[in-house]
Amino acid sequence: MDNATIAQAMNDIALLLEIKGENPFKIRSYSNAGQTIEKMSTPIAVLVRENRLRDIEGIGDALEKKITELVTTGELEYLNELRGQYPKTILDLLKVDGLGPKSVKALYKALGIGSLDDLRQACEAGEVREVQGFSAKREQKILAALAFLEKQGGKFRLNTAWVTAAALCAYLVDNSPATRVEVAGSLRRFKETVKDIDIIAAADNTDEVMKAFLGWPEVARVVSSGPTKSAVVLKNGIPVDVRVVAPNQFPYALLHFTGSKEHNVVLRRRAAEQNLKLNEYGLFREDDTSLQCDNETEIYQALGLPFLPPELREGLYETDLCPPIQLVTQNDLLGMAHCHSTWSDGKNSIAEMADATRELGYHYLVITDHSQSSVYVNGLTPERVLEQHAEIDALNESADTGFRVLKGIESDILADGSLDYDSDMLRQFAFVIASVHSNFDMTEAEATKRIIRAIENPFTSAVGHLTGRLLLTRAGYTVNVDKVVDAAVANGVAFEINANPRRLDMDWRHLRRAAEKGARFVIGPDAHRVAGLRNMRYGIGIARKGALAPEHVLNCLGVEEFLQWRKGR
């Protein structure tokens, strides 16, 4: 039994106990255990075998017994019993924004609502408003939240899909005669969410590749299977298509299945203008003889076009970017921005974050813990800021490698648009990321005004996660992006591209236009632990998708220029 399954069981127990109305601290114990196990690299099954479960912080007597039972028997009586008390789908209701465990319980008791469908029908019938604690207004809010959920339904975050796709590619390389295996589709284009994974493989013996794919242990259900194309749904719910082609067809298949549809239309039209025909098998002359290209670049060349990186193939830039810009790459990034430490709600010390950042090849780290208003995440009081600065000074003095830790802060933007410290305090930071973390319920005009006021604060360096969205979960507030960008350009304030795969905010769709207006960006992993530093790859992907070059991205600057840029404020 893998860690994900065990973690899921712990998390389900926590949620069911919440609906039951159990002791909140007991609930937290289960939920903490779930989160810990989810992130562990050591298989829990091994720890069970070696009798070492208790070594894990947060696992005591009771959890040790339950996890052992789950791992050894494959079942957990306690969980089964909890599940038996409610409909199978009741936990889905907790995904509805604004519905917590108490509301779910009330709706279940009063109306027997146990699924999203039940909930929608009851709202539409006007039954929900009659339940104690609900109202017509709240009913409308629930319907809106349901609509949002439905729209996002069946989609997966970029990181989930990438990790899964990488595992599958590695498996096929190791266990089939495929000579090339690559990710295609919207995942290759770095869309922030995807509905499936597309994989293209090249092999002379396609049957063997298909056999290997269908035999992958992560496959839950085969939807369709044939000699060149098979579709499955994985145990984690993600649908996967694999296509296998002859090696000489590979670049065409990769291009075709990377898409987007709009991009392919542009390419095929271009081919037609030259009396050529482009499809997933090749580029053909009128007499059906084919032009052989060995890679995508050669196909673009044959069409008289510059190579367009996959991230840009959305039907937006096909004619605009000529000559093509040099997109930002991982190698261009010198600074790690927007990181938390144990001073607020991070899990690693500043020194640990710094070591990890340096090992990843960066030259400096901007520590931006939470500000004082964010009490729930241990935000820094002015006194603690000074203590933290002393620690950073000491770290920088003891470091002999030239690596630097910079004193930043993620300051809350308060409801009126002011920042969370006075000027004397703000002056002491090398970088101030101003973010909204409260009062999300704003009209567009209010949100825009609030953020512009923060931008006009002379100590603001960048606006953090512009819309506050959580992908697949929460839409975030609406902002007039044009007005905010204009204000930021006028005041020399940058925008964060939050690289946390749950956010990827600001949205890539706005980046190019903002850059053309003169906006600058900082890619921030929003890391709360060392592992979170790896989020940078998603932020870089999004920056590329927004057609940004290194000159648009502040943390491509060396440390002195980075500091200088801020002083120019």
Next chain:
DNA sequence: GCCGTTTTCGGCCCGACTGTTTTCAGTCG
């Protein structure tokens, strides 16, 4: 349910907003 420990039980990140149960529970971050 876990932890630390004064080895038996109290503490466990806190505050703001929302809507309406008009005094606070529920939700969110």
